[in-house]
Amino acid sequence: MAFASHMSSSPSGASDGDEIRKTIRRKIAWRVIPILGFAYFMANLERTNLGVASLSMNASLGLTTATYGLAAGLYFVGYFVFEVPSNIAMARYGARKWLTRIAITWGLVAAATAAVQGPVSLYAMRILLGVAEAGLFPGVVFYCTLWFVPRDRAKMIALFAIGSTVSGLAGPPLAGAILSLWPHGMLGMEDWRALFVIEGLPSIVVGLLIWKVLVDSPDKARWLTGTEKAWLAENIDSSAESSNSRNPLRVLADLRVLLLSLSYFAKNAGGYVLIFFMPQIIQSFTVERGAHYSTLTISLLSAIPAVFATITAIMWAASSDRRQERRWHSAIPLVAAGVGIAWAASASNPVVLLIALTVATAGVGSVSGAFFQLPAAFLAGPAAAVGIATINATGNLGGFVGPYLFGILKDTTGSFLVGNLILAALLFLGAAIILLPMFRPTTRGADAAKPTQADPSTADVN
Numbered sequence: 001m002a003f004a005s006h007m008s009s010s011p012s013g014a015s016d017g018d019e020i021r022k023t024i025r026r027k028i029a030w031r032v033i034p035i036l037g038f039a040y041f042m043a044n045l046e047r048t049n050l051g052v053a054s055l056s057m058n059a060s061l062g063l064t065t066a067t068y069g070l071a072a073g074l075y076f077v078g079y080f081v082f083e084v085p086s087n088i089a090m091a092r093y094g095a096r097k098w099l100t101r102i103a104i105t106w107g108l109v110a111a112a113t114a115a116v117q118g119p120v121s122l123y124a125m126r127i128l129l130g131v132a133e134a135g136l137f138p139g140v141v142f143y144c145t146l147w148f149v150p151r152d153r154a155k156m157i158a159l160f161a162i163g164s165t166v167s168g169l170a171g172p173p174l175a176g177a178i179l180s181l182w183p184h185g186m187l188g189m190e191d192w193r194a195l196f197v198i199e200g201l202p203s204i205v206v207g208l209l210i211w212k213v214l215v216d217s218p219d220k221a222r223w224l225t226g227t228e229k230a231w232l233a234e235n236i237d238s239s240a241e242s243s244n245s246r247n248p249l250r251v252l253a254d255l256r257v258l259l260l261s262l263s264y265f266a267k268n269a270g271g272y273v274l275i276f277f278m279p280q281i282i283q284s285f286t287v288e289r290g291a292h293y294s295t296l297t298i299s300l301l302s303a304i305p306a307v308f309a310t311i312t313a314i315m316w317a318a319s320s321d322r323r324q325e326r327r328w329h330s331a332i333p334l335v336a337a338g339v340g341i342a343w344a345a346s347a348s349n350p351v352v353l354l355i356a357l358t359v360a361t362a363g364v365g366s367v368s369g370a371f372f373q374l375p376a377a378f379l380a381g382p383a384a385a386v387g388i389a390t391i392n393a394t395g396n397l398g399g400f401v402g403p404y405l406f407g408i409l410k411d412t413t414g415s416f417l418v419g420n421l422i423l424a425a426l427l428f429l430g431a432a433i434i435l436l437p438m439f440r441p442t443t444r445g446a447d448a449a450k451p452t453q454a455d456p457s458t459a460d461v462n
Contacts, residue, residue: 021149021235024228025156028147031223033159035206035213036140039103040163042203043133045171046110047075048275049199050126052175052299053192055279060190061118065280069407071122072276073400076268078130080400083393086135087142087385094216095143098135100207106132107203114193114200137161138389141372145384146217149235150376151321154329158317158369162310172279175199176299251379251387259433260374263334264395266430267371269402270337270423271364276403278302278357281344281416285353304354305361312362317369326377327439329370331431337363338427345420363427374439 050057050072058068090098109129116122140160148156178198179191189197215221218232251257279302286293293301320329340360347353372388379387402423409419 020228020231021152024224024231025148025152027224027228028218029156029159031221032143032147032214033156035209036099036143036160037163037166039099039206039210040136040140040160041167041170042103042163042206043106043136044163044167045174045199046106046203047129047133048167048171048272049175049195051276051279051302052172052179052295053195054276055283055295055298056179056190057192060192061116061122063119063122064407065410066404066407067119069276069403069405069410071119071126072272072407073402073404074123074126075130076272076396076398076400078127078132079134080130080393080397082131082134083138083396084386084389087138087389090135090139090142091385095139096211096214096216099139099214100211102133102136102139103207103210104204107200107207108132109200110203111197111200114189114196134393135389138385138392141388141392142385145376146236147232150373151324153376154320154326154369154373155314155317157372158313161368162313166306166310170303172299172302173296176296179299180294180296251383252390254378254387256378256438257375257387257390258394259436259438260371261391261394263330263430263433264371264391265398265401266426266433267334267337267364267367267398268395269398270341270360270427271402272399273402273406273419273423274305274341274357274361274364277406277416278305281357282350282353284416285347286350301354305358306365308358309362309365313366313369316366320370320373325441326370326373327434327441330367330374331434333363333366334427334431334434335363336360336366338424338431339363341420341427342424345417345424371434374434377441 054063054068057063063071086098086102106129109125109132113122113125113129116125141157144153144156144160175195178195218224218229218236221229224232279298282298282301283293286298316329316333320326323329337360340356340358340363343356344353344360347356372391375387375391376384406416406419406423409422410416
């Protein structure tokens with residue numbers, strides 16, 4: 001293209017290209033990341049408010065720790081089954097239509113969870129919630145590959161994913177406040193039922209905002225200039241291998257995809273145990289030592305780890321983009337999470353417990369930005385959509401297995417100790433997988449060798 005030729009012939013092409021990249025990145029980021037991040041915040045609020053609700057819901061519905069863990073984890077069964085089909089549908093119908101559908105349906109299901117009458121109906125609603133939300137995260141990751149050059153994607157994905165961390169920060173206090181404001185119910189509903197309605201219905205509004213704000217691709221964005229569209233068309237594709245892009249379903253048998261799925265499984269097993277069980281862990285720990293905290297106090301304490309996780313996730317993703325390094329930036333947080341969870345098992349006082357849980361939460365919260373650049377290094381086009389969805393879907397089964405197994409171990413042993421140690425070992429395994437030689441950077445991947453001054457177009461890609 002003439003645009004690219006002009007850039008290559010200019011002595012200051014590299015610096016000019018970098019300035020253009022930053023300008024376009026800033027313009028796109030302000031348009032798409034806030035609404036996507038808010039959507040992810042609401043999605044995580046709907047799937048995780050069960051943790052605080054359990055403080056009164058379990059007794060109301062007669063749930064044991066194991067049945068509660070099963071209910072929490074069944075969300076991921078529906079999510080797993082419909083994840084890849086949902087991403088394929090998004091590629092067919094466009095991000096704007098499909099993400100709107102996802103947000104509206106999960107909001108309706110989340111609010112309807114207020115009507116459950118026992119374990120079986122709760123199981124059904126959790127599965128339906130997973131079906132409704134399936135495709136959101138991998139869909140947005142794929143969406144980012146259409147708008148941001150590879151060197152910017154980790155930070156952009158981390159900024160989007162911060163919605164999950166912020167929900168961990170704001171969600172427990174919000175849920176605790178709702179339960180405290182209506183301790184005897186609202187409009188004839190028990191407090192935890194009111195929680196599901198109050199936090200579910202706003203997601204419908206999120207869906208309408210997505211419909212109004214998003215466009216499917218840069219060429220349809222009226223707010224980009226012709227020059228900016230031309231630069232994106234020239235630079236947006238990574239140097240990922242293209243062999244899989246001709247037959248997207250081939251990625252389902254790719255060993256690298258399967259191993260990354262296992263690693264992400266470990267990450268989610270630990271992460272969702274922290275989300276669903278942190279209020280109960282804190283409550284159990286304090287009760288054992290003769291303290292009895294209110295629901296609001298426990299929910300506020302549960303939010304503290306998310307404060308540090310929010311800051312850590314952004315800084316870690318920025319470091320990954322700045323250094324153009326993905327493997328160690330994915331593996332180190334998993335190791336930190338494992339250390340934190342194991343440390344929490346031997347905590348001697350509430351302060352140490354909270355520090356350990358903070359280390360664990362910051363670890364699992366800092367993985368995704370760099371991690372999802374690993375498949376982007378060897379997948380392109382439709383194969384990237386299928387591969388990312390496969391990794392996310394299979395990995396999210398950890399969100400089912402982790403809480404369910406954790407609940408069984410708690411009921412069997414009478415403490416959280418064994419569950420913590422098993423999860424720590426699983427997180428260490430996830431880190432070891434990422435450090436396998438097959439994931440070392442190559443000149444064809446996202447961690448390619450740094451370009452020379454004479455090749456400014458490559459500088460903007462990598």
